[in-house]
Amino acid sequence: MTEETSEAQGSPLPDWARSLGVPPHSGRFREFPEAFRVEEQMAFTPEGEGEHLWLHCEKRNLSTAQLIRHLAHTLEVAPRDIGVSGLKDHTALTRQWVSVALTGRATPAALPDLVEMEGLRLLSFGRHPRKLRRGVHRANRFALYVTGEAVTQGSLETRWHELVANGVPNYFGPxxxxxxxxxxxxxxxxxxxxxxxxxxxxxxxxxxxxxxxxxxxxxxxxxxxxxxxxxxxxxxxxxxxxxxxxxxxxxxxxxxxxxxxxxxxxxxxxxxxxxxxxxxxxxxxxxxxxxxxxxxxxxxxxxxxxxxxxxRLRLQAPAIEHEGEGLWLHFTLARGGFATAVLRELFQHPAL
Structure with missing residues (x-):
């Protein structure tokens, strides 16, 4: 699960215990949309026929709610006829599936030209017999770019390897x-x-x-x-x-x-x-x-x-990559896991 995190003034929530203790250094993330990438991973793909049109969308600086409203207007359906498996962040570059009920209607011609707009790109599409239901995706793959003192001082990388070995507290994010x-x-x-x-x-x-x-x-x-x-x-x-x-x-x-x-x-x-x-x-x-x-x-x-x-969450397929003044963190979390639960173990930040 990867809903929008409010970072403007931080969170008044309790400073719930961290498995590695309070991080010694601060860090920065989500400094621009491409620095927070999320890709929904499904266990299946559209079957190729049926009353529902499934769209694999890439969105930038666009919330899932905004995506639903746009598709409802463009394809002339009610929002309730649109299905998603999970909410994806606004200030991010994310990929997710969306289903649209088109009962008795053919797939519109030139579909990409019809639905694409600034911040929205159609990657693929196909018909399927059923509406996309909440929580049916298998996992989310993350690529997060982090900068700041925690990177330059080396504490982030040390703590990262401990999380890979021992797992992450599966907190619900702020x-x-x-x-x-x-x-x-x-x-x-x-x-x-x-x-x-x-x-x-x-x-x-x-x-x-x-x-x-x-x-x-x-x-x-x-x-x-x-x-x-x-x-x-x-x-x-x-x-x-x-x-x-x-x-x-x-x-x-x-x-x-x-x-x-x-x-x-x-x-x-x-x-x-x-x-x-x-x-x-x-x-x-x-x-x-x-x-x-x-x-x-x-x-x-x-x-x-x-x-x-x-x-506890296990970081699946973890990888760390140096680029410029920061680090890319790559990992997959099972459905329902929050990337913020990983980041709060690695560095201090008002939104974590």
């Missing part, structure tokens, strides 16, 4: 909580009076509340030193998949798999109902969530089902 943390402020107020779908149609505030509790649990586990090594009663996520299993007792076999980044402990996306987590892990989560009764009880009353999210 963009999940809105500009200046406004989403979580609004979520607290809504949960206090009772969540209503009509007041949170896209579920943004509900999602912010669940993400906040997850980050609180992850930060606590980093402080206690067990975020990556596991606890008795943890539910584990199999790296690179949605598969999860309850570990019950943390034995040598699980410890070996954890050290190899084959599996990862998980944290709660809070909800109403029984969870598979138990023992020490359950006690820790309850202790953290008890400090946030308004959010936890509000989420439960909203009827959200409990889910689990990996506490």
């Amino acid at each position: 963009q999940r909580f809105g500009h200046q943390g406004s989403n979580i402020t609004r979520a607290r107020a809504m949960m206090a009076r009772g969540w209503k779908k009509r007041h949170d149609r896209d579920g943004i505030l509900l999602s912010s509340a669940r993400s906040w509790l997850f980050n609180q649990v992850l930060s606590t586990r980093i402080e206690q030193g067990n975020w990556a090594s596991g606890l008795d009663g943890d539910v584990f996520n199999l790296d690179g998949s949605a598969s999860q299993f309850a570990g019950q007792t943390l034995d040598d076999a699980l410890r070996t798999r954890l050290a190899a980044l084959d599996i990862h402990p998980t944290g709660p996306l809070w909800g109403r109902g029984k969870s598979e987590v138990s023992g020490e892990a359950l006690a820790l989560e309850r202790g953290v969530v008890e400090n946030e009764p308004t959010l936890a009880e509000g989420i439960e009353r909203a009827g959200a089902a409990p889910m689990r999210r990996a506490l």
Whole structure:
């Protein structure tokens, strides 16, 4: 997940614990759109026929919401007839798939000339039987250009190699909580009076509340030193998949798999109902969530089902490249991972 990060004044969110401690030096990123590149990776391609036209788009300085509005107007469809798998950053160069329902209509002639505009290029297109649904992409590939003291002093590169070896805390990025943390402020107020779908149609505030509790649990586990090594009663996520299993007792076999980044402990996306987590892990989560009764009880009353999210991310296909006064960082994150979670481990920046 790579929604727009607000950098103008920084974030008032908690300075959640870092796995490598506070970085000793500052750095800069997203200094121009091409310095923050994201490419959506799908597990399939359009089949070549069907009622939906799938467009592979490259956009620059354009948000996903702006892209949807433009395509809806140009192709004369309602925004609800357009599907995306994820939101992509505005101040960036990004590539993503978009589907447009064209029931009973042929693919327009000279399609690139019709839909392209400043900041938008059509890479390819094809028909498909189904609408593109949220969260169906497999991963996101990032190329980020970083400059500043952390690069010149060498601390960024040292910390990068530690992340490659040991993984990254899978925090929800500050963009999940809105500009200046406004989403979580609004979520607290809504949960206090009772969540209503009509007041949170896209579920943004509900999602912010669940993400906040997850980050609180992850930060606590980093402080206690067990975020990556596991606890008795943890539910584990199999790296690179949605598969999860309850570990019950943390034995040598699980410890070996954890050290190899084959599996990862998980944290709660809070909800109403029984969870598979138990023992020490359950006690820790309850202790953290008890400090946030308004959010936890509000989420439960909203009827959200409990889910689990990996506490750790593995950097897939990592590479580092020197260019000029900076460094290019190349890596792939599984769906739902935030590049900002990687960057905040590497250097200090007001938006991280």
